[in-house]
Structure formats: structure tokens, C-alpha cells
Amino acid sequence: MKKWLMILLAIVITSFGVILLKHANIVTGGTAGLSLSIAYFFSLPFGVTFFLINIPFYIFSMMRMGWNFTFTTIISVSLLSLVTGIDYFLPAFSVSVWVGAIVGGFIIGVGLSLLFMNGSSLGGANILALFLQKRWNIDPGKTTFAFDFIVVMTGFYTVGLVRGLASILSIAVIARVISYFKNEIAKRGTDAAAKEKEKNLKAPTKQHIPVAE
Template sequence: MAFLLETPPADRHSKFEDLQGLVTGTLLMALSVQFLQASDLITGQVAGLSLLVSYWGGWSFGVVFFLINLPFYAVAIYRMGLVFTLKTFAAVAILTGWTFLLPQGMSFAFLHPLAGAVLGGVSAGAGLLILFRHGATLGGVGIVAVWLQDTRGIKAGKVQLGFDVCVFALALALFPLVTVVYALIGAAVTNLVILTNHRRDRYIAR
């Protein structure tokens, strides 16, 4: 265990810090999924697409999420490097595990869709922010978003919001309009958290 506690350079996280970041970030994301599923809502990004597929086919969210992310790892290796890709792969795998474990220990008797949307949005935003700051994402559009912000100065929140528009347009084919509106509020909260907190001029540590 000593290798996890080595002193890192001043501008980098230690291996132990990265590990707790991956565990904490993915736990918050899994909690977000619980809020959304309890409210029969979806979210944006690849997680939202995975929820749509799982609702439509009756499959496990964790399995669908893991499989959809597989093609993006090639892009991650080419654009962001091996370390980023391995961290992202680990984050996706850990989140998949959390989505199986959390339902065994918690449930909701009632959760209003608006409350579920806001709570899910805040949890997802905080979880993604932690992962970004430890040099990882949850795959998919997050890989593209982080790469564009780091290399082109385009904010990650804006990139993800564009993808979200496509996901919610697809959701209209499966859900009532009011449900999609609630879900869109949750996605807006998520992207607001990222947009206002993921700033290279304020925090640069990986």
C-alpha cells in the first residue's frame, strides 16, 4: 500500500488521491442514477443514452453503460493518452459496480420528478467534476469534452450540453414531454455545476 501514499509533485495528485477521486466521483454518479431511476427520468451524455437503452430494452444500466463506452477508449488513447484512458476505464468499471450495489442498500418510497432531477443533476455534476480533476471522465462525450477544453479552450459544459440536446430529442420518442422537461432541468443543473467549477485558470491539478 505504500506506493499509493508516495508524495506527488506539487502540481499533481498522488495515486491515493486519484484512487479516492475515482471512487468518490463514481459513487456520486451512481447516486445520481438512483435519483433519476426513482423518478423515471433520464439524463444527458452517454449515461443518458444508456438509461434510454436500458428503459427501452429492459437491460441493466451498468451493462449498457459499460458496452457503449468501449468504442470511445480508442479515441481516448489517441487524443488523451494511456493514463487518462486507464483512469476513465477504471471509472466506468467502478460506476458499473456501484449501480449494482447501491440498489441493494437504498430505495425511495417517493421522489418527485423535479426533486429527482435537481438532486440527480447536482450529484452528477459534483461526481463528474471530481473525475475531471483527477484526469478521468466516464467515457463517451466526456472524453471529447475534456480534450476540447484542454486543447481548444471550449468549455466542457458547453460540449456536453450540445450532446444532451440530441439525447433529449431522442427521449421524446419514449417519454411524455413533461418528463423530458424535468430531465432537461436535471441536465442543465449538471452542466451548470461543471461550467462554473471546471476552470483551468482556477484549478489545474491531475
């Protein structure tokens, strides 16, 4: 129960950061950033776009990260899509480009780190980052930044040069925050794997009882 409460808190925190970026009219990386770019360009709801784009990554997650992680990721993505929907009920407001990049990036970084610590993600590059950390102990912040940088570069056409640079700043802030928590993320992941292994070992096995003839 505590795990799901922490995931819900992480989603609320991340949603607030995404809303700040949207009102600063800048993009971020990963599937969230790609969804924001598409939402700007086609005037589509962020939540729906974000959910649909993540579907291919669920397949990779099930193959490489296991069903439990994939399930919590699907729930997290669905919750983020729902929570960010509150933006449609908020009064119109704008956020300074650079304030949005720094504050929004910091908030998203904290939210993502909290998700990672509790065995979940927001799909896309998050799954890749955690997989590479688990397999080769690669800093998830660096993986996130590399993937996000490519996504943000594709968003320059949508938001323009200044906001594109602000977008790069936002993903740098996100990556720095995640890197700060990388040891705790790895530790939580190792502990979760150990508990799951212990649980499987303790699970009762069915014994074959011979039937007398």
C-alpha cells in the same frame, strides 16, 4: 493513492445521482443517459448497458487523450457500473420528477467535476468535453450540454414530454455545475500534464556501453 480515493468518491457521488434520476424515471445526457433510455426501453441492467456503449469512446480517448486518462476512465466507468448495481438491492421507492432532475443533476455535476479534476471521466461526451477544453479551451459545461441535449431529445419517446422536459432541466443543472468548476478543472489538468512531463524528463535513460572486443 489520494487521486484514486478522490475518483472513488466521485464515482459514489455520481452513482447516487444516477440512481435518483432512474427512480424519477427521467434520463440524462451522454452515454449514461443513452444507457438509461435503453435500460428503460429493453428492461436491461444499466451497468452492463453503460459499460458496452462506452467501448467505442475508449478508442478515441487512447488516440487523443493518452493511455493514462483512458485507463482511469475505463476504471471509472467499470466502478460506476458496479456501484449503481446496488440499486437492485434497495427497496422500491420513487422520486419526484422535478426533485430528481434538480437534485440528481446537481449531484451528478459535482461527481463529474470531481472526476475531471482528477484526470478521469465517464467516457462519451466527457472525453470530448475535456479534449475540446484542452485543445481550444472550450467550456466543458457547454460541450456537455450540447451533446447531452441531443441524447435527451432522443429519449423523449421513452419517458414522455414532462419527464423529457425534466431531463433537459437535469442536464442544464449538470452543465452549470461543471461550468462553475471549469477553471479548477483546467488548472488540475495543466498541473497533471506538467507533472507527467517532469516525470518523463527525470526518467533514467539507458546508455549504450561499448563492449570491448
